[in-house]
Amino acid sequence: MLICNIICLIHNVEIEYTQFYNVYTIKEREIKLEHSNTLLNFENVWKIYQMGEVEVPALKGIDVGIKKGDFVAIVGASGSGKSTMMNLIGCLDVPSKGKILLKGQDISRLSESDLASFRGKTIGFIFQQYNLIPTMSAFENVMLPLEFQDVVDSIASKRTREILEFVELSDKMHNLPSQLSGGQQQRVSIARCLVTDPEIILADEPTGALDSVTGENIIKMLEKLWREEGKTIIMVTHDLNLAKYANTTIELKDGEIIRIQENCNSG
C-alpha cells in the first residue's frame, strides 16, 4: 500500500505536468497485453458504415485487450468512434472486419440468439439516459434481465430485492421510472446491470445526464464495484475528470487509438 501511495504521489506531481496521465506508447501497451490474460480482445477491428454510396469507417483497425478486473475509460471527442467501440464491446454490433474475442469466444461467429444470451450473462449495461422501460416499476426493470435468463421467480425476486437494497432504493422499488429522480433512475439502471452478476460492466456516459453531486455518487458506486467486487468496468466518457477513476484510459481519435494510458489507480 505504501509503495502504491508513493507511486501515486509521484503520479500526482506528473498529473499536473501532463494533465492527469502517465503516458505509455501504444506499442508498450500492446506488448504488455500479449502477456496478460485478457477478458476482451480486439484484433484489427474495423467498423465501416455505409452512408449511401460512401463508406465511412468508424473504427480503423483497433487492437486492444482488456484484462479481467480492469477499469477502462474510453475517451475521445464526438465522432471519434467511442460509441461504436462501446457497441462492439457490448456485443450489440459485430465488426465489419477483424475479430473480437470475448472470454475467448469470437462474437462474430455466434448466432444472434446465442449472442443475446451471452450478452445477457456476461455484460451489464449502464446507459447515459438510463434506458429503463417506462411502463415497468423499478423492481420489474431490475428483474427483467433475470426473466430473460429464465431464472426461477423466487430466486429472481430475492436477488432483485438485494440489489435494490445495495443501490439504496428499497423504498422506491414499486415506483415507475417517471416517479424517480435522475440519480435514482441511474441507480435502478445500475441495479439492473448488476442483477445478473455480469463480468463486465459497460457504462456509456453514466453521469452524462446527472448533476455533479449525483454524478459523483454514481461514479463512486462504480468504483466501489470495481474495487470491492472485482468487476471489469468499461466506461465511455468525454469527461476527463471521470476518466481519472479508471486505471486505464484509451483515447480514440477518428476511429483510431491514439493513446492508452495507465492511471495511478489500481483495483
Place this chain on the structure above:
Amino acid sequence: MKLSKSLKHALNMMLHSKLRSWLTIIGIVIGVSSVIAIVSIGEGMEQSLNAQISELGGDILTITPGVSRSGDRHFRTTTASSSQATEEEIVLDRTDVQALRGIPDIDLIDTQIRKNVDVSYRDKWGSLSLTGVDQKVWSQITTEEIRDGRMLDSADQNVIVIGASLADNYFDQPLGINKVITIEGNSFRIVGILDDQSTNIIMPIQMAYQVMDGKEKDIYDSIIVKIRDEENLDAVVEKIENKLMITRHVTESNKDFTITSNVQIMEMRSEMMSSVSLFLTAIAAVSLLVGIVGITNTMFTSVLEKTKEIGIMKAIGARNKDILAIFLFNAGLIGLVGGIIGVVLGILLSGALPYLLGDMTIVRGGTVVSLNVIIFALSISVLVGMIAGAIPAYQGSKLKPVDALRYE
C-alpha cells in the same frame, strides 16, 4: 424467457397504451359481435326448423299430382273414375288411393283438397285457405296440436277446426269453440282451435266438396300417407312410386306425381336458410377483416414506438424469440379482449334482434348463441390478432439492438 412472462409483459404493454389498444379493440368488437349476432340468427332458424322437422315426423309422405322436371310437365289422361276431370289435368283420385291401400307398409291414408274460400263472421269477410280432410284419419296423421276443443272425428259434418290466428285476431272478435262462421254461404261450427299461428280452416272432405267451387268428388289435391316404420322410408317411397306408376300407366320418364316427405321439405327450407345465413355471416366477416387491418396497423405503430425498448431488452439479454413472443401475445390479447367484449355484445345484440327486426322471417325462429360459436369466436379473435400482429412482431424481433437503441 418463459411464455408466462412474455404474456405478462404483453399485458403490461397493452395496459399502458390504453387509448390505442381500445380503439383497435373496438374494431374487433364490432366484427365479432356482428358475426355472433348473425350466426345466432342462423342457428335460431336451424333449431326452429329442426324442431319443426321432428314435430312433423319422418313417417309422413305427401303425394301430389304432377311433376316438374326442367319445366316440362307431364300429363296423363284421367281414368274412368275421374272422367269428369278435364283430359289434360293431372289428378289424384280413388284409383290411386286404392292402389296405396294395397301396400302393407302404409298405415294411414288421408286425402285432402285445398282452396281459398270466402269466410264471414258477423258481417266481416275474408278469403282464407280451406282444407278438406278425411276426418276419420286426419287426427291421427296430422302433426298439428289442438289448443282448444277437439280434432275432427268420423261422425262430424258441419264442423270445422281453425288455426289460432284466425281464432284470435282475424275478425274483430275472437272466435271460440261452438262459434258459427259462414263459409261460402254455409254455416259451420267451430269444434277445435289448433295450437299454431295459421288462419287455416280444416273441415271434413265431403263437406269441403260441397263448399268449394270446381272441386269434383274423389279427386284429391294431395294424398297424405303415414307409413308403419319410419326406418323403411326410402323403401316405402320406392314401393309407392312403383305401384302408382303401374296404376297410372306411367314410367320413370313421364312420371306424373311427386312424393315428398315432410323431412325433405324442411331440409330444403333449412338449406335455403343456411345460404341466407352464410351470406349474412360473410358480410359480418368483412367487419372482422377491418378489425384485423386495425390490429396490424396498431402493432406496426407499437413496434415503431417501442423500438428503443426493444433495443434495451435486447441489450439486457432478450433473444429475438422473446421479443416476438411479447408482441405476438400483445396482438393476441388485443384480439382476445376484443373477442370477449364482442361475444358479450353479440349475445346482447342477438337477444335484441327479434325485437329490433320485428316479425321478419329470419328471426321468427328466435336467435340462439351456442357455446361452440362463442368458443369459435374467441379462438378466431385471438388467432386473428396474432396473425395480424405476426409481421410487425417479426420485424420488431429482427431489429438490430444497436439500431434500436439509437432510435429516438
